[in-house]
Amino acid sequence: MTYAGIDVGAQSVKAVIFDGEKVLGRKLLVTEQEAESAAQEVYADLLEDLGLEAKNVERVFATGWGAGDVSFADKKSSEQLCAARGARWLLPTARTVVDIGAEGSRAMSLDPEGTTTNFANNSKCASGTGSFIELGAVYLKVPIEQMGPLSLAAAGAADVSSTCAVFAESVIISHIHMGETRERIAAGIHRAAGTRIHELIGRVGLVEDLVVVGGAARNPGLVKALEELTAVPVKVPEAPEFVVALGAAIQAFSKRDTRRARTRKKG
Amino acid sequence: MNETIAWYVENRHEATKKWKQETGKKVYGYFCCVTPEEILAAADILPVRITGTGEPLKNVDLHVPPNSCPFARSCLDAGMLGIYDYLDGVVVPTTCDIISTMEYFWKTLIPRPNKPSIIGGRDLTPFVHSIAYPEKVTGRQVMPYYVDVLRLFKQELERTLRRIITDEDLARVIAVYNEDKAQMKRLYEMRKSDPPAVSGYEAWQITYSSVLMPKDQHAALAKGYLDDLEASGRKAEPGVRLYVSGSAMDSVGSHIYKVIEESGGQVVSDDLCMGTRFFWNPLDTAMPPLEAVARRSLGTACPRSTSTTPIPENRWSHVLDTAKDYDIEGAIFYTLKCCDARSIENPHLGAQIQKEFGVPVLFLEGDYTTEGIEQMRGRIEAFIEMIEG
Numbered sequence: 001m002t003y004a005g006i007d008v009g010a011q012s013v014k015a016v017i018f019d020g021e022k023v024l025g026r027k028l029l030v031t032e033q034e035a036e037s038a039a040q041e042v043y044a045d046l047l048e049d050l051g052l053e054a055k056n057v058e059r060v061f062a063t064g065w066g067a068g069d070v071s072f073a074d075k076k077s078s079e080q081l082c083a084a085r086g087a088r089w090l091l092p093t094a095r096t097v098v099d100i101g102a103e104g105s106r107a108m109s110l111d112p113e114g115t116t117t118n119f120a121n122n123s124k125c126a127s128g129t130g131s132f133i134e135l136g137a138v139y140l141k142v143p144i145e146q147m148g149p150l151s152l153a154a155a156g157a158a159d160v161s162s163t164c165a166v167f168a169e170s171v172i173i174s175h176i177h178m179g180e181t182r183e184r185i186a187a188g189i190h191r192a193a194g195t196r197i198h199e200l201i202g203r204v205g206l207v208e209d210l211v212v213v214g215g216a217a218r219n220p221g222l223v224k225a226l227e228e229l230t231a232v233p234v235k236v237p238e239a240p241e242f243v244v245a246l247g248a249a250i251q252a253f254s255k256r257d258t259r260r261a262r263t264r265k266k267g
Numbered sequence: 268m269n270e271t272i273a274w275y276v277e278n279r280h281e282a283t284k285k286w287k288q289e290t291g292k293k294v295y296g297y298f299c300c301v302t303p304e305e306i307l308a309a310a311d312i313l314p315v316r317i318t319g320t321g322e323p324l325k326n327v328d329l330h331v332p333p334n335s336c337p338f339a340r341s342c343l344d345a346g347m348l349g350i351y352d353y354l355d356g357v358v359v360p361t362t363c364d365i366i367s368t369m370e371y372f373w374k375t376l377i378p379r380p381n382k383p384s385i386i387g388g389r390d391l392t393p394f395v396h397s398i399a400y401p402e403k404v405t406g407r408q409v410m411p412y413y414v415d416v417l418r419l420f421k422q423e424l425e426r427t428l429r430r431i432i433t434d435e436d437l438a439r440v441i442a443v444y445n446e447d448k449a450q451m452k453r454l455y456e457m458r459k460s461d462p463p464a465v466s467g468y469e470a471w472q473i474t475y476s477s478v479l480m481p482k483d484q485h486a487a488l489a490k491g492y493l494d495d496l497e498a499s500g501r502k503a504e505p506g507v508r509l510y511v512s513g514s515a516m517d518s519v520g521s522h523i524y525k526v527i528e529e530s531g532g533q534v535v536s537d538d539l540c541m542g543t544r545f546f547w548n549p550l551d552t553a554m555p556p557l558e559a560v561a562r563r564s565l566g567t568a569c570p571r572s573t574s575t576t577p578i579p580e581n582r583w584s585h586v587l588d589t590a591k592d593y594d595i596e597g598a599i600f601y602t603l604k605c606c607d608a609r610s611i612e613n614p615h616l617g618a619q620i621q622k623e624f625g626v627p628v629l630f631l632e633g634d635y636t637t638e639g640i641e642q643m644r645g646r647i648e649a650f651i652e653m654i655e656g
Binding site: 065076077078079080081115116117118119121123 | 627632645646648649650652653656
């Protein structure tokens with residue numbers, strides 16, 4: 001039997017097919033249309049790649065901000081829980097999971113058994129998210145993939161505000177005018193984003209292992225900034241942008257009972 | 268839900284205007300549940316709580332900066348729009364900083380219908396009354412001081428209305444108020460079962476309508492509703508049992524109950540000034556009536572007040588009282604942004620709840636709009652899903 005997870009993010013839609021033991025396939029589509037059709041497209045493509053049909057899939061769980069728009073999903077699950085589930089499945093020693101998406105970031109703490117016990121979200125601000133780094137890339141005229149490597153080449157970091165993405169923007173521009181090197185500005189941008197994420201981690205309490213997932217986890221500059229700020233090694237699973245979708249597929253696999261049938265924890 | 272209660276909740280201004288027209292009596296608006304509304308009721312006045320609209324603000328930006336309490340800003344904006352033109356007076360206790368300034372703003376920005384009678388620089392019949400509520404609510408000097416404050420307030424009212432408010436008037440009102448409080452206590456008792464007898468939203472409708480309606484009418488309606496409920500044995504939808512802690516939960520904030528219920532949760536008790544905080548403690552009938560009113564007002568567990576004990580414990584003991592028998596599985600702190608009183612105590616209070624009840628706490632920051640609550644939906648869903656495991 002197979003199970004599917006669809007993660008409708010702010011910038012891209014991800015689909016993962018899981019059979020209870022391994023990932024059969026995954027696919028990503030950068031969102032250029034509304035959530036429903038994007039989700040349908042990426043899901044259909046993935047099924048076709050795997051030579052499967054929709055009827056072969058036992059259950060589909062949707063997650064992400066657009067989860068409510070995925071009409072073919074059996075149920076939706078929160079991105080916080082999916083990220084924690086997915087990360088824990090890939091790296092069973094994970095106790096703190098951070099998911100850095102395009103428009104939102106969140107930190108989850110897990111108990112030794114892997115149950116999510118607490119989470120924190122970034123507030124209504126792009127600071128500390130993937131798009132914050134993208135914004136910096138635009139001003140530095142650097143492709144987003146090179147932002148991380150660029151910052152790694154820097155000696156120290158320029159000071160960039162972490163309070164607000166709009167403030168940071170004007171700081172970046174003035175750094176450029178003052179002749180600050182691009183490497184140091186890039187390092188400063190990562191440090192600013194990392195500071196916000198470090199705050200989120202602080203709110204749930206850091207316990208090792210710290211696992212970072214989401215598209216921004218591919219950025220070595222951000223990972224380095226987080227390692228410096230938290231003073232612990234950061235683990236990044238393979239294909240971090242698919243972890244939330246994988247978590248949704250795992251939820252689809254493991255959640256047989258419905259909400260109303262749950263048993264109360266007493267005492 | 269009872270039709271009259273639902274009507275009051277949804278159309279509070281229409282309902283009050285109609286009541287005023289039918290009875291020919293006066294209506295006073297007040298801020299904060301510490302207001303000694305019993306004194307108003309004893310003078311045959313209907314005290315109604317002032318709330319905002321949750322709509323985009325039109326006038327207030329020129330006067331009150333955007334980085335202050337969105338609830339107070341919205342209340343003032345509603346006043347400036349003329350929504351409260353039916354009021355015959357306004358009472359502002361000096362509770363938190365922003366509410367205290369409402370006296371000044373209401374006086375200066377909202378024209379009063381009758382002329383002030385100023386003698387010796389003092390307005391003898393003020394339209395906007397201020398109540399000098401003490402900073403610390405316990406301690407030796409507080410009661411005599413506050414009873415004096417209330418006596419002055421009573422005299423202001425007596426001059427304005429040209430009538431005497433006797434101890435008998437107060438005692439009669441205290442009995443009515445206690446009956447209403449008893450009904451709401453009964454309502455909260457019925458929420459202890461699993462599933463609770465009423466949903467969080469229905470319970471809120473009952474408590475919220477109490478700050479808008481004549482108390483005798485409210486007590487009778489609440490009693491009828493609860494009697495029916497008891498007889499039918501009806502239960503609310505089961506859900507994750509949640510405790511809500513916040514401040515002014517009016518029809519704007521109440522949207523959170525719907526989001527919680529749609530996400531599989533059920534609010535079973537609360538720490539809200541339009542919830543347990545205003546009715547939890549009955550008035551002491553053995554005391555002289557004015558002192559009983561003062562004691563009730565001082566006993567309100569508002570996060571803005573502190574006690575004189577080494578560790579301020581008035582807030583924690585209220586939370587403990589209202590949460591301990593409800594078998595809660597989680598707590599949601601719904602705080603309006605820029606609320607200093609809540610922001611200061613939140614980390615500490617949240618940690619204490621976590622420790623005492625072993626449940627997770629979700630901190631949310633609202634902006635006093637229903638859209639703002641919609642943006643929190645994802646976090647509320649995740650929180651409930653996390654508790655369900």
